[in-house]
Amino acid sequence: MSKPPTRPLGKNGPEVTRVGFGLMGLSSYYGKPLPIEEGLHVLDQAYELGERFWDTADVYSGNEELLREWFIRNPKKRQDIFLATKFSLGALPDGTTSRDSSPEYALSACEASLRRLGLSYIDLYYCHRLDGKTPVEETVKAMVQLKDAGKIKYLGLSECSAASLRRAHSIHPISAVQMEYSPFSLEIESSDYKLLETCRDLGIALVAYSPLGRGMMSGALRSVADFEDDDFRKKLPRFSAENFPKNLQLVDSISELAASKGIHSSQLTLAWLLAQGNDIFPIPGTTKVERLKENVDSMFVQLSGKDVAQFREAVEKANIHGERSSDQLTEMLFVDTPLPSI
Template identity: 40%
Template sequence: METRALGPFQVGAIGLGCMNLCHAYGEPLSAPDAERLLLAALDMGVTHFDTAALYGFGVSETLVGRALAPHRSRFTLASKCGMDGVTGEDGVKRRVIDGRPEAIRKTCEEALRRLRTDVIDLYYLHRWDRNVPIEDSVGALAELVREGKIRAIGLSEVSADTLRRAHAMHPVAAVQSEYSLWTRNPEIAVLEACRELGAALVAFSPLGRGFLAGAVPDVATAEAFVAKDLRRAMPRFQGAHLASNLRWLADYTALAREAECTPAQLALAWLLHKAPHILPIPGTRTVGHLQENMAAASLRLSEDIVARLEALVNPGTVAGARYNAATQTEIDTEEFSA
């Protein structure tokens, strides 16, 4: 596989997002199946694994550590802090954004234990906590670098302005943001800011949360997803928005056939085509889809196909916001004008 720079590391152009091993979409894998998938990815040459304290409230990190710790020298390990599960007085664990230095340090120590490693290669601030200056959170991450507990710093879902403020405190190796044909927000400012600063743009949900892989064409309503599926609360998968998006999906699938690839491969190849500092991290729960995704690294798209793709799927043709109103307040990424 082609390699690309992820901060100081060279990794395969396509990595593996480890969120949906235990969290977010559909039913989670059993622990043995998740570990088999992780080992299959390693055997296929995946060298970039991305997890977070939030995913399954530590379950994803635990699975990654259990499966991959014996092979630690073979891959670049990324995880995230600043958004975690906190148990309330009612005994229920809930998602909390906390960018205080003491919370970042605590989460890192817990992550190192779960991941069964002495150092995390790339450690992201999962969300900017607006109650804490970005300089304070990045300062805490910089201290972890000095202590040798992490090797490089990343940010997730931040604006170009926040990125520059953070980078002035300590070099930022990567920004992770949702980026795909149907989510183009990084093109407003962050993609170029990353290029200027020498940071990678790590594209999460590069398959449009399964939509661009043809994984949800028969879903008539968001309620068709299982109860804990995040897509139930996302406007693009609801009502008239979903119906509108389904109308261009057939033409998108036809373009994939013309390009002699699958819809998922088309979406990933498009991202790799856009710029050399973009690294997509699709997730999956099957070895078959893993093989399909990794094969996209060898595809080359014609300029004609790219132009027709971008005319078909863009902010003007995709219906619905990517997050609901409550979640939207938690991110700092630039948004297109309504």
Template identity: 40%
Template sequence: MAGEKVEVRRIKLGSQGLEVSAQGLGCMGMSAFYGPAKKEEEMVALIHHAASCGITLFDTSDSYGPHTNELLLGKALNGEIRERVQVATKFGIKILEGFKREIRGDPDYVRSACLASLNRLGVDSIDLYYAHRIDTKVPIEVTMGELKKLVEEGKIKYVGLSEVCASTIRRAHAVHPLTAVQIEWSLWTRDVEEEIIPTCRELGIGIVAYSPLGRGFLSSGPKMAEKFTKEDARQYMPRFQPENMEHNKRIFERVSEIASRKHCTPAQLALAWVHHQGDDVCPIPGTTKIENFNQNVGALSVKLTPEEMAELESLASVDAVKGDRYIAGSVPTWKDSETPPLSSWNS
């Protein structure tokens, strides 16, 4: 599969009219969290390469850097290339001193964050704008009300939510249709399958799967921990602690065995599993290397039988992985995303 030219098909993301490549590119690691920021010219070259291969959905956030990842994308995707791609960015995680975070979803903040992102990206309109995390001090109807205004003003085209529970998805969608929910979904993160995925499908909301390679674990296995730099947030995450890694490596070993039979890489197999979940799912694996990008795109040509899907799911069941996704209290997840009722809001 290594040298094959893969055609990147398009999918309809949600039911509001957005069409994107079946696989996107997560850009966070180019600027933050997985080690020091990478050289700008190399990342611009990678983004251009991805676009030339047919990738159209590029994912960022104002909190990556903070701000530097949006500036990078704005520089890389200017000119005629802008007409061929969709930029997704996010608001809601305000980075404070000492890397403390504040979650904001109040209308004034939503608007100011959107205007700042438009400026950094150098665009008149954001294709897909997500609430990165849900502000549980503000009813979701209030946050969505401001996003609806921004759509009406042409500042954003489509609305999404990230790390959000099923009940909050329903409340938000009733105010303004959601185009996408971004959620962590992979062979080692499957708890979203119980309520969140079915809710999205019931309502016609697209699913954007972030960290579809388990933050690199499903492509490199336990050896990846040997390369963590002091700036790499993964070294603190529970799943990557030695006692949990010793258990979790069995999943990687089994995935590697099946990949060998399929004549593909473990990363391609893990991504193919996500692709086989349906045409309403767009995984956004991130990378900083063109060769890894090429390998990831190759997953689009890996075909899995129902028996192979079942085999993968049996070895990576919901409770098969040891360790939480995040350090307790470090960043809220969909399990923390319920907001107060609208009747309690006093602006």
């Protein structure tokens, strides 16, 4: 088996697997969490397949604890894994989501993640969402404290605005920005946001979460009935009973293109994202080893210029129905922060 390709994560950054592994679904949000042993088996298989760029967060209930157990069983493999986790999001008693990117919270959240993970350091530490109240400069300075203490190695932001990113980068180099990026979510390419443009201007990697449209591009999901009762996608506008069938038109178009190349629609989608630039790192998630293998194999798919253009044409012709997030979560996207007080 060929070793998956790697690329530097940002300017002068570490070499990481070209397609990463989003671990959220192993423990939360997409229905019932996998039993511990099944989750550990998926992690074992990811490692055996050469997938070494793993992504979690403190808000993915039980996910960091699952990783702790894996590292306990595989202590010599810790150095092989480039592990990212995140801070700032939390759940309030009423079910809404809270944000806290204050320096105090950044420091305490990192300590808590390290305890749950059972590790002495985190490779890449993201601010999951800026709270819109704390100047981003203060958040980054706290993250620099963590780096200086040897608790994290690289700094990242998620769903920030271009302006916030520039201000953060002026305090300390930001290695990666994590944003939703898929055929259904191309906002980062927009001249209105200038996020991808800013990343490239500063030499920052773009880590694409939900690159398969939260599973829609797999082609396996055809209606809301395919979700478990506690699957959070049932609450997303794009997956409503009204919008879901309309959005499948794009899925079917991409599936036809993929079939003509003898590959799966998800593989074509990931290969297309990789073709957007060596600074793009998709991190699809799955609970199934078969899908994991497909995602790893996508790194070996070769697309011609014509293939890339045909995919783009299909995306541009599509009329996407429904926003990518609920109203409350939409307020947490492309976040600006106030300027620091003098």
